[in-house]
Amino acid sequence: MRVEEVIDKIRDSSSLSDGRLPINLLNLKCLGQASHAPAFLDRRRFGLIPAINCRLEAEHAGEETAGKRNRATIINGREVDLAGSTAFSLFAERGSFTGFHVDNPDGTWVCNLWGLKVWIFASKSDQSDTSKFEAEGDEWIPESVRITVLEPGDILIMPPGKIVPHAVLTLEDSHMVGGMFMDTHCILSSVEKLLWIVGHPMVTNENIPLQLTRGWNHLRDLFLEMEPSSADRAKFDELSERAKPI
16 A cells, blocks of 8 residues: 555544454564564574575675675566565554464564553364364364463564464554564474475465575575584475475
8 A cells, every 4th residue: 555545544544433444564664673583583593584685685686795685686587585584664553453374484472562462372272273273274263262461662572493373463553563584493384384285285374485495405505504403404305396396
């Protein structure tokens, strides 16, 4: 939507009694939110996504450079935007609700700048619950839940390599910032999670970042830098074969 249209909708507000649903903007441009990121993300082990993106840019340009880009790198008509998942901005009006889903490509952190948000998690998980979630997606209703209320300044972290179905309810108009990240210490479980999402697209509300599959060889190189065991190397290669059709 154009900026003017978004502003008009916010000014008009929403009224459930009039049949006007609240707006829930999940893809706003990110401005100045980097300072809200948790400090642990500065550690090298959590820099997988930026590292892969940087290597893709260098691969396309034919050279490596330490300077910032003056223009976007385009591959096959699309910008290399894997690093775009590392930062996002969200605005939701009171009453907005997002059904159960998992984030991809991996872990997520969110910081609530103002308003009140409720993160809803299933309180138990077994194969029966997982099968229902795979089939029903955001219409799935777990048998029991636990909730976390985010007040202004609160940060919530959902770890990489873990399948964390969650739903989100907005109690007061809210603006949040956040991002996604991967961890070199759990690449195998992150790849298994990604393949599970590909096989069950109902479980997510986002597209699989194709730049990650284009940079798979760089992911493998970063994995090998961790000096994994022979068994783990074989496991990664087996998962890679399953990932090729993506």
